[in-house]
Amino acid sequence: MDWTEFAQWGRHIADWGAEYHRTLRDRPVRAQTRPGEIAARLPASPPAGPEEMQTILQDFEDIVMPGMTHWQHPRFFAYFPANAAPPSILAEQLVNTMAAQCMLWQTSPAATELEGVMIDWLRQALGLPQGMTGVIQDSASSATLSAVLTMRERATGYTGNREGLSGKGPLRIYCSDQVHSSIDRACWVAGIGQDNLVKLPGTGPRHGIDADALARAIEADIAAGFTPAGIIAITGGTGIGASDDLAPVLQVARAHDLYTHLDAAWAGSAMICAEFRDDFWRGVEGFDSIVFNPHKWLGAQFDCAVQFLRDPTPQLNTLKIEPEYLKTTGAAVTNYSEWTIPLGRRFRALKLWFLIRAYGLEGLQGRIRDHVAWAGELCEAIRALDGFEITSEPILSLFSFRCPGDDVAQQRLVDAINADGRIYLTQGALGGRRIIRVQVGQFDTTRADVMTVLPVVQEIWKDMA
Template sequence: MSGQADDHMSAEQFRAHGKQLVDWIADYLAGIESHPVRAPVRPGDIRARLPESAPEHGESWDRIQADVDRVIMPGITHWQHPSFFAYFPANASGPAILGELLSAGLGAQGMLWETGPACTELESVVVDWLAELLGLPATWRTDGPGGGVIQDSASSAALVALVAALRRAGRVDADRTACTVYVSAQTHSSMAKAARIAGITTPNLRTVDVDPDTLAMRPDHLEELVAADVAAGSVPTMVCATIGTTSTTAIDPVGALGEVCSRHGVWLHVDAAYAGVAAVCPELRWINDGAAEYADSYVTDPHKWLLTNFDCSVLWVADRGPLVDALSILPEYLRNPATASGEVIDYRDWQVPLGRRFRALKLWMVMRWYGATSLREHIRTGVALADELAGWFREHEDFALLEHHPFGLVCFRPLWPALSHRDAETATAALLARLNDSGDLYLSHTNIGGRTTLRIAIGAPATTREHVRVAFRRIEQEYLALREEQAA
C-alpha cells in the first residue's frame, strides 16, 4: 500500500516494514564482505539515478526498499567491512543500532530536563560511567564541579570548549583580536575551524613545533610562544593537546604542556577523540597521564572505537561554570520550574544547538550489552592485530615502518630504491590507487617528513587476523607488481 499525505503509516504497516528493514540490515551486516569496500562510483552517478523532483503521490514501501538496493547501495562505502582500513573505525554494533532505533521511535527532544527527564538523567549517568571506566577524575562527574555531555562530534566539542575558554578569559562578549590559540601541525583541523568560527583570526592561531621523531608537541616551544604573546599584550586562550593524532596517533605530553598552561592561566583542551576510549584497558591508561591534573576539557568518541554508532562524542569539563555561562541563553518560552530550581542539568546550555537527540540510549545499551570486559577485549584485539601487522612490515625489506603504533593504526611506506624522491612519491600514490580501486581493501595516506605514508587503521568489529594477513599480502603483491612494471 502506498503512503499518502493524509494516510500516515499505520502501526501494523510500521511493524511489517520495520521487521523487513531489520532483516535487511541483519542480512547486510552478515554478508558485508560480498561488497567492494569502497563505493565503485563516479561523482554524479547516484544523482543521475534519482528523479529531478519529489514524487507527487506516495509510493509503496516495496518500491522504496527496491531503490535502496538499486540507487543507494552502489554508492555506499562500507565502513563496517572488515577490510576497511582507511580511517579510524566508525563502529556500529547491534545494541547501538537498536538504541538509535529506539531513540528515533520515541522522538524525544531533550533540550531541557523538563522536555526529557530520562534523556537528561540517563546521559548524566552514562557519561559518569564512561569516565569511571576510563579512569578519569571523579571531579569530572556530573555530581561534581565539572561534568560530561554527549556532543555530535569532537569538532563540536572543540568549539564548545573554546567558547568556554573565551568565557574564562573574559572574552565572550569582548574583542577577540588579541586572543591566541595554540596547536601543532599534527592537531586535527577542527581546532582551526573552531577558532575561525569563534572569531579568532588565522594569524592568532599559533603552531607549536613537534619533536621530529615522535611528532609530539614540544612544551619548550609552547612556553616560548606563550611567553612572547603575553609580553606582546596578547591573551593566550587555549592550548589543544592531542592523545592519538589523526595522522599517526602521536601523543602530546599532556602533563608538561599542562604545566605551561597552569603557569600562564591558559585553558588546556585534550583531544583524545580516537584513542581516549583505549583507556578502558587499565594497561593503556598511561595515555591520560597529566590530564587529571591539568585538563580543563577532554573529549573522546565512543562512535569511533567503542562499538557505538555515529554520532556520540563525549566532552568532559573540569569546571562547568565557564561552559554554561558562555552558552546559556534563556528566553521566556524555555523558562520552567525545574530549570529555575537549579536542581537539574539543561544540556542545551552545554552545546551550540538548542535541540538534542537522545544519544545516550545507544551508549547505554552498548555498555550494558557488552560490559567493561568485552569492551576491553574489543580494544585489545585491535591493538594486538595492529602490533602483529607492524611486525610484518618491520621485518620486510621493501617497507619502512613508523615505529610509533600504540593503538590500532599502523603507518608505513614502500621503499623504491631505484627511484628519485619525486618518482617514489608518484609510485606510492599509484600503489595506493591500485589497492583502493581493487575493492578488496581501503587504505588512506598522510605525509610525514615530506614523504607519503600509508595508513592502516584496524578496529572494525568484524576484522580478524585473517583479514589483516590478507591485506598485508595484497599490499606486498601490488607493490612487487608495480616494481616489475617500472623495471620493464
Template sequence: MSPEEFRQEAHRLVDWMADYMQNVSQYPVLAQVAPGSIKKQLPDSAPVLGESFEKIFKDFEKIILPGMTHWQSPTFMAYFPANNSCPSILAEMLMATMGAQCMSWLTSPAATELEERVLDWLRDAKGLPNSWKGVIQDTASSATLSAILSARERHSAFAINQHGFTGEHRYRIYSSEHVHSSIDKGVKIAGIGQSNIVKVAVDEAFAMIPSALEKAIQDDLAAGFTPLCVVTAIGTTSSTAIDPIDAIGDICLKYKVWHHIDAAYAGTALLLPEYRWMIKGIEKADSYVFNPHKWMFTNFDCTAYYVKDTQTLINTFSMTPEYLKTQQDDEVNNYRDWHIQLGRRFRALKLWFVIRSYGISGIQEKLREHMQLAQWLYEKLDEHPQFELLAPMPLNTICFRYLPASGDIDTANERLMQKINDSGKAFLSHTKLNGAFTIRIVIAQTNVKKTDVEMVWQLIQEAAYSQH
C-alpha cells in the same frame, strides 16, 4: 503507512539489516562509482504522488547501495573508524521511534538522568578526575569549539558574549601541526582568526615539544598577544602521536591558559589500565573529549565532552527565553545549556545499551585484540625490506610506505594505495609525515579478525610487486 504496514516493512528491513551485517565483507569496501552517476539515476523533481515502500526500497538497493562506502566492513582501515554494533543499532531504532527532543530535563527526564549516569560510568572507567562532569555532543569538532569558546569567555569575563570583539583582545591558540583540522575551523568560527593559531614544533614521534610551546607563549606575550588556549592530542589524526600533557599542563597553569585535550579516537584506549600513562597530569587540564562513535562500537554520532568547571561551560552557552523556563530548572541539568545547539538526540540510550551489552571487560577484550592485530602487521612491515615504518605505533594506527627499486617513492605509494582501494577488497587512506606520502592503516573495525588483516597484508604485497 498504517501501523500494520509499518510492522510488516520493519520486519523486512530488520531481516535485511541482519543479512547486511553478516555479509558486509562481500560488498566492495569503497564505492565503485563515478562522480555524478548516482544523481543521474534520480528524477529532476520530487514525486507529486506518493510511492509504495516496496518501490522505494527497490531503488535503495538498485541506486543507493552501490554508491555507499561500507564503513562497517572489517577491511575498512582508512581514516578512523565510525564503528557500530548490534546493541547500538537497536538503541538507535528505539531513539528514532520515540522521536524525543531531549533539550531539557522536562522534555525527557530519563534522557537527562541516564546521560548523567552513563558519562559518570565512563569517566570513572577511563580514570578521569572524579570531580569532572560530562555532556554528550554530536562530534569532537563541536566539543573542541565549545572548549575554545569557553576559554574565550572565561578570559574576557563573558564580555565577548555580551559585546562582541572590541579590538582589545589579540588571542592566540596553540597546537601541533598534527592535530585535527577541526581546531583550525573552531578558531575561525570563534572569531579568533586562523592566523592566530600557532603550530608548535613536534619531536621525532610527532608529539608536541613542551619547551617549544613555552617559547611560543613567551614570544607572543612579548609581542602583545594573549595566550588563550592550548589544544593537545592524545592520538593525533595522522599517526596517533601522544602529546605529553603532564608537562604541557604545567605550562598552561603557569601562564593561565586553557588546556583542552583532544582524544577523539584514542581516548577509548583509556578503558585499558595499561594505557592510563597517556593521561598522566590530566587533572591540570580544563577539558577533554573522546568519541565513543569511533572505537567504542557506538554508532555515529556520540561524543563525550568532559570539563573541570561546569559553570564556565554553562555561562558560555546558557540562553533561557521565557518559553524554555521550567519549575525544575534549579534542581536539574538542562543539557541544552552545555553546548552550542538547542536540540538534542537521546544519544545516551545507545551508549547505555553498548556498555551494558559488552560490559567494560568485553570492550577491553576487543580493544586489546585490535592492538594485537595491528602489532602483527606492524612487525610484518618492519621485517620486510621493501617497506618502511614512518611513525611509532602507540596504539593500532600503522604509518608506512613502500620503497620501490626505482622511481618516485611518493608516486609509487599513491599507486599502491589506489590499486588496493580500486580492488574493492579494502580501503586505506594516507597522510603526510615529514613531507612524505604515508599510507595509514587503522585496525579497529568492530568485528575485524586476523584473517582480514592477513588478507590486507597480502593485498599490500601484491600491489607492491605489480609495480616491478
C-alpha cells in the same frame, strides 16, 4: 503508511540489516562508483503521488547501495572507525521511533538523567577523577568548538559574546602541528582566526608538542602584546596518532593561567584499558575539557562524542542562554542544551547504556587490546617486505608505511588497493612525504581480516612494479 505497514517493513529492514552485516566481507569496502553516477540515476523532479515501499526499497538496493562505502566492513582500515555495534543500533531504533527532542530535563527527564549516569560510567571506565562531569555532544568538532569559545570568553572576561571581539586585541591558542583540522575550524568560527592558532612542531617518538618550546612561544606572544587564551593537546592525532605528554603541557598552562582542552577523539576509547594510561593519559585529570568519541573505537553508533569538564561553569558561562520559554520551574535540574551549542538534542545516552550493558567493560577492553596487538603484528610483517619502510611506529592501533618509490608511487598504491576493494586504506603526510596509513578498529574485525592487508599490499605492489 500506517503503523501496521510500518511494523511489517520494520521487520523487513531488520532482517535486511542482519543479512547486510553477515555478508559484508563479500562486498568491496569502498564504493566503486564514479562521480555523478548515482545522481544521474535519480529523477530530476519529485514524484507527484505516493510510491510503493517495495519500489522505494528496490531502488535503494539498485541505486543507493552501489554508491555506499561500508564503514562497518571488517577490513575498513582507513580514517578511524565509525562503529555501530548491534545493541547500539537497536537503541537508535528506539530513539528514532520515539523521536524525542531532549533539549531540557522536562522535555524528557529520562534522557537527561541517563546522560548524567552514562557520563559518570565512562568517567570511571577511563580512570578520570571523581567529580569530573560532562555532556554528550554530536562530535569532537562541536566539543572542541565549545572549548575554544570558552577559552575566548574566559580570556576576554566573558565579554566577547556581549560586546563582540572588536577592540579586544588578538587572542592566541596553542597546539602541535599534528592536531585535527577541526581545531583550525573552531578558531575560524570562534573569530580567533587561523593566524592566531600557533602550531608548534611535534617532536620525539610520539610527535608530541615540546613543552619548553610551548612556554617560549607563549612568553614571546605576551611580550608582543598578544593575549594567550588556551592550549589544545592531543592523545592520538588523526594523521599518525601523535600524542602529547600531558603533564608538562599542563605545567605550562598553569604557569600562565590558560584553559586547556584535550582532543582524544579516537584514542580516548583505549583508555578503558588501564595499561595504556601511563603512556597516554598521565596528567589528564588536570585538563579543563576532554573529548573522546565512543562512536569511533568503542562501538557506539555515530553520532556520540563525550566531553568531560573539570568544572562546567566556564562553559556554561559561555554558552548558556535562557529565554523565558526555556526556563524550568520547580526543583533544580540539569538542562544539557545549556552546555552545548545546539539547542536541540538527540537521546544519545540510550545507545551507550545498551552498549556498555551488552558487552561489559571487559568485552570492550578485549576488542581494543586485540586491535592494538594485531596492528603491531601487521606492522612487523610490512616492515619485513623488501624496500618497504615503516614511517611511524604503532601508536595504539595506528601506524604508517611507504612502499619503494616516490610520493607518486605511494598514491598509486593506495588508489590501486582501494580500487581492488578487499581492504580500504588512506594516504597521509609526515615530514613532507606521502605515507600510507593503517588503522585497526572496526568493531567486528578479526586477526585474519587485519592480516589480509599484507597479501593485498604485496600482490598489488607486485602488479604495479
